[in-house]
Amino acid sequence: MKYSFKNDYSEGCHPEILKALAESNLIQQGGYGQDAYSQKASGLIRKRCDAPEASVYFVSGGTQANLLVVSAILKSYECVVSASSGHINTNETGAIEYTGHKILSVSSEDGKLTPDSILPVLEAQHNFPHQVKPRMVYISNSTELGTVYTRAELTALHRFCREKGLILFMDGARLGSALTSPANDMTLADIASLNDVFYIGGTKNGALFGEAIVVPNKNILQDFDFHIKQKGAMLAKGRALGVQFMRLFDDNLYFELARHAHRKASEMQVKMEDKGIPFLVAPSSNQLFPVLNMEQIATLENDFEFYIWKKTDDQHAAVRLITSWATPDDAVERFCKIVEKF
Amino acid sequence: MKYSFKNDYSEGCHPEILKALAESNLIQQGGYGQDAYSQKASGLIRKRCDAPEASVYFVSGGTQANLLVVSAILKSYECVVSASSGHINTNETGAIEYTGHKILSVSSEDGKLTPDSILPVLEAQHNFPHQVKPRMVYISNSTELGTVYTRAELTALHRFCREKGLILFMDGARLGSALTSPANDMTLADIASLNDVFYIGGTKNGALFGEAIVVPNKNILQDFDFHIKQKGAMLAKGRALGVQFMRLFDDNLYFELARHAHRKASEMQVKMEDKGIPFLVAPSSNQLFPVLNMEQIATLENDFEFYIWKKTDDQHAAVRLITSWATPDDAVERFCKIVEKF
């Protein structure tokens, strides 16, 4: 049977999480997030973020988190700035626009935004009230291209947003991967101090489902529970989210799972580099974009599933390989053996 | 510790479901509903509905199911008719209105709708295009008051809707309870043949979360997956929903869990009736609304949690008691012993 490197959500959840669900299963709890597990998980996250005043909300998935945050914060005529490759701009079926907001997109080679790349977009919006008002900057970490922000980069964005009156929102669907990347120099506390709102992705890092939205400064987002309910995002058994995040942050499980994915990606990366295979984007997380020739791709497809990302010329294409907390050693070994023969 | 009769979602899920999640946990599957479990679960439901052409979609909760169905089917100037006590009208934070649609409400003592109660509302909408066009009738079964529809009642609604060009939509958050009620004379296949769209509630009947939306006639609802994604309701690990419904409908588990809740409610009901306690609404499902005096309520509150539903006079109030698949025998025994002494 073929092993799939298509994404980091092909399996269920880490066994420890199933175990936590089982252990708490028959203990009665309040509904709609009013359960002891969600409260405990919130406390653990606040502590890890060094943000004792932060609000923490648990929702089911990334698109849901994105549309909730954007629509709850922006007024109807305000818009959000995103890299053109940003998930909200390309792969969420217009979820943000459905809530009424325009996305102003910024071209970006590596999926990251900088003050310099954002500035022209802001400056193009001046014919008020005939143009939308930029009010939020959306970034993802790690990005859709597997790149990660450094502290210097994020600090620059933070300052820029402060200066321009913009909310900085980090999509952390793959924040675990970002914070355990070799290219990373930040902690979760840094993330909390440099963003106005962000979320910690569970779905792509070992949870069955779930993202933890963190709002370090409560003032920017009030009555968020009304929004969650109104958009159909409030689970009756909110405990199912609480238990998962409680387990992920009870010890270092969240980070260990991400590190496993890095290790597996790194083994594959090293092997490919050894064979002189170039990468579309320099690898820094659990997403690899090697540029292979068609024969190599065909050979790998015998044993593995993965996406063809982008043709680079007539004979070559970049493919996307994603590892995860669940990637088994033997799959990577098999992969490396095949590459060895290229 | 007090036992809570507040609702039917105070515990996690039935242990068989956890077991199914564990057994399938590490098997790789496609994301976003493209997994073998969701497909198998869909097949089981189609079969049980005797609706081989039906489309089945799994989502996380009732409000989500409601807003998705209503907004996907109605044009912007069309509206939905609901009992004034309907969940969409009272307890979903305006989720339907957020998608742009008006709810026309119909007063109803028992939470049910009839052609006679709907007709005046339809007739009041005639000043087109200045009034909204009624296009859908929303009912719940069992209702928010624990009542259930009979085949005759549902058939009458079905015919009325056909005649008036209305879509009939049944909110089945508690459909398990309805179909196993002593007052029920329908099968799931009847439900499928008499409604245009409905959903089978998992959250309140043993699942960790999940509702299965069934569309017997595909023509009324196209491209529904786009809507699911756009509203943030498409889980990356759709398998988590598929596995649960696969297990619930693999055998009779879904109905057995509902029957357990009925048995427990029935024991409590019989005991209260023995003591001459009246009910706000004649009991027919796992929701009981006994009218107690203040002393009785205070006594019960020493051992149990439940909601005060409605004051009926200075000295009495109806309370709401809900049993579930998880209600243990001893909680009911304790309850009956206390009532015995009234």
Add this chain to the structure above:
Amino acid sequence: MKYSFKNDYSEGCHPEILKALAESNLIQQGGYGQDAYSQKASGLIRKRCDAPEASVYFVSGGTQANLLVVSAILKSYECVVSASSGHINTNETGAIEYTGHKILSVSSEDGKLTPDSILPVLEAQHNFPHQVKPRMVYISNSTELGTVYTRAELTALHRFCREKGLILFMDGARLGSALTSPANDMTLADIASLNDVFYIGGTKNGALFGEAIVVPNKNILQDFDFHIKQKGAMLAKGRALGVQFMRLFDDNLYFELARHAHRKASEMQVKMEDKGIPFLVAPSSNQLFPVLNMEQIATLENDFEFYIWKKTDDQHAAVRLITSWATPDDAVERFCKIVEKF
């Protein structure tokens, strides 16, 4: 040819307004409301309202004014309270709901709201965040039934709204008629001091089109011009609105036109009262709802157009007769002659 008493917008505009449009026609002005006429008109209205800090915005019609005000002020999970007969609730094709907001309706015999009638609706909203938050009270003056608010009534509503944290919004599509009614004891300045936002209807009182939204307290409504533009309500030639309101408020034209309508209505009312004809609602403005028998209705229909409002019994119906600034003396004389013979 039949004369129509169907409504107060059957003709174009008062000749003085056409004249003002002609006189200013070829003078170049800035677009989108940045013209000298709009500014002058705003000043005249502010003065008449004794509200030097007020913001004034001109839009084309009542439904447009209503949806703009409601959607600009309310957050997505907040709702507006209206009489069940309120225009926003019955005759605007769900315009408010399209902007995402629920209307909580209050039964009202005479079309007016009182603190006592609103209170139960507020109290029924307590299960937060599962229910919408009441945030605004919508009233119309004169109402859809031709009734008008007294100072005492409006003051009571004003105080109630302050106490409950509610915005008080008056739909003044027929404010001219209200303020010149025999039942009225308020000035435009009273209206401005007792409401948080209201509008002065031009369309039904002599303008070709146009409503002037007045916000005495600027703080409750910021960046409103963005909303106006976004909803397609900002005319390139905003001057067309400015010139009309400039003319209406340059002297007492606005009130004189409304008084004419009252005088004509009063003549008809007196004649009908003389003949012992009862009224569905006691007349107090330019809308009359006499209860006639079928023969009388048929006789009147030979010479006039009007709406049958409501059957009152097998042999009788209330009809709606509306006079306006344009109602000619001879139409009323003809009407009275016919009634004389009843």
Add this chain to the structure above:
Amino acid sequence: MKYSFKNDYSEGCHPEILKALAESNLIQQGGYGQDAYSQKASGLIRKRCDAPEASVYFVSGGTQANLLVVSAILKSYECVVSASSGHINTNETGAIEYTGHKILSVSSEDGKLTPDSILPVLEAQHNFPHQVKPRMVYISNSTELGTVYTRAELTALHRFCREKGLILFMDGARLGSALTSPANDMTLADIASLNDVFYIGGTKNGALFGEAIVVPNKNILQDFDFHIKQKGAMLAKGRALGVQFMRLFDDNLYFELARHAHRKASEMQVKMEDKGIPFLVAPSSNQLFPVLNMEQIATLENDFEFYIWKKTDDQHAAVRLITSWATPDDAVERFCKIVEKF
């Protein structure tokens, strides 16, 4: 006093239109578009379009027309393709997004779209249901840069849209100017046969306000009157729109007004070309974008108002000069005399 070349809506309306409003002023008519003038105007437009089955709707402005057409035709997950310079994309405060729809933008030097420029955008949308479905192509004629479509270009777009299942929608805010341009080779009937929906702009071509939306094929747009009402765009005195378009199309007034604007623009263009002044975009309608040096700009600003459009280098900028039906001969003569001295 300075003469303004800022835009084509600086004056009121053509005197003939005021005259028509005056002549019809006191004749009673039905409200909300049910008046004889609107019906007559519709007939005249249908005839001129050689489209006897067409539906015609009158609304107040361009942004209103755009948001109505797009939101009435598209399903919530469908999107519209526009040139990046398209009015809906840049200058309507996110009106389209407010109705829930994403705009996919296509870079365009001259403001026009071609099958070749659209195709890559369509091809990038393939990851369904995670991406929005392109369903409409929005073009403007003349464009925001004053360019006009040829029959060959529009036919190519028409065929492309047919083939791809796309609706072709032409924003004709300046359609009068387009159809009287020297670069034009189409009639209004061609426009009606090559577009699925379009509108004929009145506001920028002599009307006080008003755009006539034409739907040659009724099947693509049903119940549009409900949409018009719901979005606050249905004037009580729809006659005000009907009378204007009746007058504009009763004879050739609509086209004569546009021709006047061309003549005036042409005089200015010739004079500037004589002096070797280059143009940012080759002139073909009533919008001119000459590239001037800073001294020339300063000189012109002594006598005229106009927008600086775009800096082209340190010493030069393109300015935008717009003529209209109202541009007087002497303003153009003054302009030419000044340029003569450059």
